[in-house]
Each structure stands twice: as structure tokens, then as C-alpha cells.
Amino acid sequence: MLKIDNLHAEIDGKAILKGLSLEVNPGEIHAIMGPNGAGKSTLGYVLGGRPGYEVTAGSVTFDGQDLLEMAANERAAAGLFLGFQYPVEIPGVSNVQFLREALNAQRATRDEKPLSGGEFLKLARAQAAALEMDAEMLKRPVNVGFSGGEKKRNEMVQMGVIDPKFAILDETDSGLDIDALRIVGDGINRIMRKPDKAVLLITHYQRLLDYVKPDFVHVLADGRITRTGGAELAHELEREGYTQVAA
Amino acid sequence: MSVLDLPSNRAEAWRWADLGGLAAAAALEPVARADAAPYFLDLPGARLLFVDGVLDEGASDLGSVTLAQLAAGDHPLGRRAGGLGWLLRLDGQAVTDPVQVVHVATGRENHLAAEIVLGEDAAAQVVETYVGAGWSNRATRVELARSARLMRAVRFLQGAGFVSVRDEAAVGQGASLVTTFLGAGHAGSRIDGQIVVGEGGYAEVGGALLTAGEQKQECAVRVRHAEPNGQSHQLWRAVAADRSVASLAAAVEVARHAQKTDGEQSLRGLLLQRTATVNLKPELEIFADDVKCAHGATVGELDARALFYMQSRGIPKPRAQAMLTRAFVADSIERIGNEAVREAFAADADAWLEAVL
Numbered sequence: 001m002l003k004i005d006n007l008h009a010e011i012d013g014k015a016i017l018k019g020l021s022l023e024v025n026p027g028e029i030h031a032i033m034g035p036n037g038a039g040k041s042t043l044g045y046v047l048g049g050r051p052g053y054e055v056t057a058g059s060v061t062f063d064g065q066d067l068l069e070m071a072a073n074e075r076a077a078a079g080l081f082l083g084f085q086y087p088v089e090i091p092g093v094s095n096v097q098f099l100r101e102a103l104n105a106q107r108a109t110r111d112e113k114p115l116s117g118g119e120f121l122k123l124a125r126a127q128a129a130a131l132e133m134d135a136e137m138l139k140r141p142v143n144v145g146f147s148g149g150e151k152k153r154n155e156m157v158q159m160g161v162i163d164p165k166f167a168i169l170d171e172t173d174s175g176l177d178i179d180a181l182r183i184v185g186d187g188i189n190r191i192m193r194k195p196d197k198a199v200l201l202i203t204h205y206q207r208l209l210d211y212v213k214p215d216f217v218h219v220l221a222d223g224r225i226t227r228t229g230g231a232e233l234a235h236e237l238e239r240e241g242y243t244q245v246a247a
Numbered sequence: 248m249s250v251l252d253l254p255s256n257r258a259e260a261w262r263w264a265d266l267g268g269l270a271a272a273a274a275l276e277p278v279a280r281a282d283a284a285p286y287f288l289d290l291p292g293a294r295l296l297f298v299d300g301v302l303d304e305g306a307s308d309l310g311s312v313t314l315a316q317l318a319a320g321d322h323p324l325g326r327r328a329g330g331l332g333w334l335l336r337l338d339g340q341a342v343t344d345p346v347q348v349v350h351v352a353t354g355r356e357n358h359l360a361a362e363i364v365l366g367e368d369a370a371a372q373v374v375e376t377y378v379g380a381g382w383s384n385r386a387t388r389v390e391l392a393r394s395a396r397l398m399r400a401v402r403f404l405q406g407a408g409f410v411s412v413r414d415e416a417a418v419g420q421g422a423s424l425v426t427t428f429l430g431a432g433h434a435g436s437r438i439d440g441q442i443v444v445g446e447g448g449y450a451e452v453g454g455a456l457l458t459a460g461e462q463k464q465e466c467a468v469r470v471r472h473a474e475p476n477g478q479s480h481q482l483w484r485a486v487a488a489d490r491s492v493a494s495l496a497a498a499v500e501v502a503r504h505a506q507k508t509d510g511e512q513s514l515r516g517l518l519l520q521r522t523a524t525v526n527l528k529p530e531l532e533i534f535a536d537d538v539k540c541a542h543g544a545t546v547g548e549l550d551a552r553a554l555f556y557m558q559s560r561g562i563p564k565p566r567a568q569a570m571l572t573r574a575f576v577a578d579s580i581e582r583i584g585n586e587a588v589r590e591a592f593a594a595d596a597d598a599w600l601e602a603v604l
Binding site for chain 2: 076087
């Protein structure tokens with residue numbers, strides 16, 4: 001589904017990813033762990049198509065298509081979802097307006113009919129309820145005045161409404177208390193744990209992995225993957241630290 | 248009087264005025280008369296159609312409006328508009344349906360005066376729309392008696408030329424004046440205003456100037472609190488694209504005995520390209536000691552993080568830019584009380600964004 005081959009990327013002339021290769025197949029959940037500054041978030045942004053991140057070598061294909069050639073919104077329409085470590089506040093644009101616009105733009109790119117206001121609201125309310133988010137919050141401006149945990153929950157509501165094929169979730173566990181962690185973890189499993197979908201979880205700690213069991217754990221250090229293992233690798237990292245395991 | 252008798256940019260109040268643009272507009276060759284029908288909103292009440300400053304009686308329904316000889320003040324532009332103009336005069340307690348005025352310009356220059364005089368507790372709404380091409384120059388005098396209420400909404404949709412308006416308003420004791428402007432056409436503009444707020448009076452003046460191409464639009468508005476306990480809000484938004492220039496100058500003046508005045512100014516500019524210019528000049532002149540006056544002035548660009556966030560959810564970049572820009576101007580238009588008018592103005596702003604982004 002996603003194939004990254006020898007990816008090199010830099011920001012402002014500084015090399016961050018230095019030959020990263022990774023293959024994710026349908027039905028798989030991969031966790032990428034690593035110390036701060038290893039390039040975890042950069043990987044998410046490069047895959048999402050954020051301006052300013054320059055790919056200098058390597059390739060990325062998504063369902064056989066050249067992902068790096070696509071604009072950020074085209075990647076979304078192709079089924080890619082990027083969950084942000086720091087979801088952005090957008091004053092003056094309500095969650096409902098934002099999400100409906102996003103969903104219908106994606107549907108238009110795929111030659112599907114737009115959802116009506118009523119259909120959309122029903123869908124959004126159901127996703128909010130599943131993530132124990134008050135439906136009233138949907139009327140508020142995107143992420144404005146939301147707590148850290150509410151913002152992450154809102155990311156999951158968006159993921160539920162958009163229903164992507166592939167989700168890259170960047171530090172989705174940061175800023176969550178233990179109850180919110182369970183709710184968000186359940187959300188990821190419910191929305192994404194399916195034979196035709198896949199997830200790349202980018203995380204610093206293994207605690208989210210107690211709720212979302214990964215099939216593969218990769219250690220990212222200094223811009224490339226230095227080790228790959230099963231779920232047990234996360235525990236090893238937690239016990240022994242990155243410097244021991246990644247080396 | 249010729250266009251050569253214009254003020255000079257050396258005078259502070261005219262610093263950003265596009266006087267050359269004004270003279271060029273006055274020289275515009277005649278153009279075909281635009282159809283005014285689409286600009287009248289589906290509202291009850293009087294409808295006035297002025298073509299080059301002259302009432303088209305067949306196409307108008309004056310309602311409680313009359314035509315009268317009106318004196319103009321001594322303002323350098325406004326004084327040109329003296330003569331036969333339209334007058335809305337309401338006695339105490341009277342309430343009228345919205346008065347709609349559409350000004351169609353067909354090239355060259357045209358001038359027109361207006362007066363809105365509301366008696367005690369009277370209430371009125373006025374909606375004005377400018378379309379066509381040429382130099383349209385207006386002088387409007389507003390006089391609100393005790394507890395009178397006027398809501399005005401004015402939109403500039405001329406395709407070419409220049410619109411200049413000079414407003415002089417006296418807001419009586421406990422009276423309320425809310426004026427909202429929208430510049431969403433392709434013509435240059437200057438909004439020149441002087442509002443004097445009486446005891447316990449309320450004045451809101453603001454709006455959005457959307458400029459593109461080589462266009463120049465500006466406001467130069469002064470609110471003077473002459474008596475205690477008054478409130479005023481000046482909320483202006485400017486969006487500038489290409490090589491256009493939008494300038495916002497808003498002043499609040501609080502007289503020595505005008506204690507407990509509450510004045511607020513918010514001037515914000517958004518540059519869609521770095522070749523565009525937004526000038527802001529908030530001015531406070533406070534001579535009383537027990538007042539609350541807040542002011543803010545900022546110019547910026549669209550938030551790149553928000554743009555990427557929206558794109559990452561599937562929204563194409565031009566649409567994301569339009570949504571963020573629309574959100575930026577939203578609060579300046581949302582102050583329009585009448586829903587149909589508010590929606591029409593919002594649609595004009597959307598059409599502008601659609602064309603520019």
C-alpha cells in the first residue's frame with residue numbers, strides 16, 4: 001500500500017531523513033519510535049506534502065502512484081490521512097464547515113456525489129459520539145479554545161468522518177490523560193483496524209501501543225530505520241532507552 | 248469646480264488618498280447603463296434608482312423618501328455634492344421598511360447629496376449599492392434625535408472608476424448608528440466620515456475593503472465623543488491582493504468632559520501577496536480621564552500552518568485560502584442586522600474571493 005524507498009529529505013538545507021525505507025501492506029499497523037530529533041515528524045510531513053520539506057532522493061508510492069508528485073489535498077483524496085501532533089486552530093471556520101468542505105472536496109476529486117448537509121451532520125454526530133466528544137463542539141471554530149486532549153480527539157473525529165485508507169498519526173498520544181488515551185486508542189482500532197486499511201503510528205512512548213497493538217515496530221534514528229521488530233520491541237525500548245536499542 | 252481642485256496628499260488626512268485615480272475616474276468614457284435590478288434585494292420598502300446621480304422615477308418607489316435641495320458642507324469632496332438630493336425624514340416613533348438605493352454610474356463624474364433625519368425613537372434601515380463606472384461622489388448627512396436608530400449598509404461594486412463618500416453624522420442622546428461598508432468591486436474608493444456621538448450614544452462604523460489588481464481603497468473615519476457615556480466601535484478589515492493598496496485610518500476623539508466613554512478600534516489587514524500594501528493608522532485623542540478605549544492594528548498573511556492543515560484534509564489550496572480570507576472578514580460583515588442584507592454582502596465578498604483566489 002505504502003512503499004518508501006531510500007527517502008532523503010531536508011528542511012532549509014539541513015538533511016533530516018537519510019535513506020529511509022519502509023513498506024506497509026493493507027491490514028498492518030506499524031509504529032515508528034525514536035528519540036527526539038530523529039526525523040519522526042519530518043517523515044509524517046513529507047508523506048503529507050507539507051511545503052518546505054524537500055525530498056532530495058528516493059521515492060514514495062501509495063497504491064502504486066507516485067505520492068511525492070501529488071499536492072497535499074490530492075494525497076488526502078487518494079486516501080491518506082495525516083493526524084497532527086499539534087492540530088491547528090482556525091478562527092472563524094467551524095468544525096462542521098471545515099469537515100464538510102474537506103469531505104466533499106475529497107469526494108469531488110474521486111467523482112463521488114457530495115453529501116448533503118443532513119447526511120453530513122448525521123455522520124459527524126455519530127463520529128463525535130463514538131469519541132465521546134460533545135456534538136456542540138462541532139459548531140465551534142476548528143480547535144479554537146480546545147484543550148490538548150480535545151484537539152487530539154477532534155483529529156480522530158475527522159479521521160472517522162473522512163474514513164481514510166491509510167493514516168499517519170503523529171504523536172496522537174501526546175497531551176492525553178489515561179481516559180482520553182483509551183478513547184483515542186479505541187477510535188483508531190474502530191476506524192482503521194480493517195483488512196483493507198493501514199496505519200503508521202509515530203510515537204515517542206509505547207503507552208498508546210498498549211491500546212493499539214502494532215504488527216511492526218521500527219526504530220528511527222538519525223534519519224533512517226535502524227531496527228525493526230514486533231510489538232515486543234516497543235517494550236524493550238521503554239525498558240532500555242533509545243540509545244541502547246537503536247545503536 | 249474641476250477635478251484639479253482636489254486636496255493634496257501632503258495633508259495628513261489625505262495622505263493615502265488616490266487623487267490621481269479619482270481624476271482618472273472622472274475622465275472615464277461613457278459606458279452602457281448597467282441593469283440595476285439584480286442589486287435590489289428582495290425586501291419591502293422604498294427603492295431608489297439613481298443613474299449618474301439623477302433619480303430614475305419610473306424605476307423608483309420613493310416611499311417616505313422625498314427629493315429636496317440639500318446644502319453640502321465644506322468638505323473638499325463632499326461640498327461638490329450639494330443640490331437636489333434624497334431626504335429620508337422620519338418623525339418621532341416612526342419606523343420604516345428598509346430603504347434601498349442603487350447608484351448606477353455610466354462614466355464621467357456624478358455627485359449627489361443625501362440626508363437622513365430621524366426623530367425621537369424613530370428607526371430606519373438604509374442599504375446603498377454602487378455599480379457601473381466613473382467617479383461617483385456622495386455627501387450624506389445623518390441626524391439622529393434622542394433614542395433614534397439607524398442601520399446603514401453600503402457596498403461598492405463598481406467595475407471601474409472611483410467611489411467617494413463623505414458622511415457627517417450626529418448621534419443624539421441614547422441614539423444608535425451602525426454603518427457597515429463593503430468594498431468588493433474593482434473601483435477605487437475613499438470613505439470619509441465624521442461621527443459625533445452624544446450623551447449615551449452608540450456608534451459602530453466599519454466594514455471590509457477588498458482590493459486587487461492596481462486598485463486603491465481607503466477609509467478615513469473619525470468618531471468624536473462630545474458627551475459622557477458614549478460607546479463606539481470601529482472594526483475594519485482590509486484584504487489586499489496583487490499590487491493593490493488598502494488603507495485604514497480610524498480616529499477616536501474623546502472630549503474633556505466625555506467621561507465613561509467606551510471606544511474600541513480594531514484595524515486588521517491581510518496581504519494575499521507580498522506585492523500588495525495595507526496601511527493602518529489607528530488614532531486616539533483622549534482628553535477625558537475616565538474612559539475605556541481599546542485599539543488594535545495588525546497586518547499579516549494567511550497562516551501557512553492552517554493552509555497546510557486544510558489541504559491535508561483534502562481542501563484544495565485556493566479554496567482553503569478563500570475560507571481563511573472569508574473568516575478574516577466575517578466579523579466585519581456579521582454586524583449587519585438585517586439577514587437578507589447580510590447574506591447579500593457575504594455573497595459579494597465570496598464572489599470577490601472566488602474571482603481573486
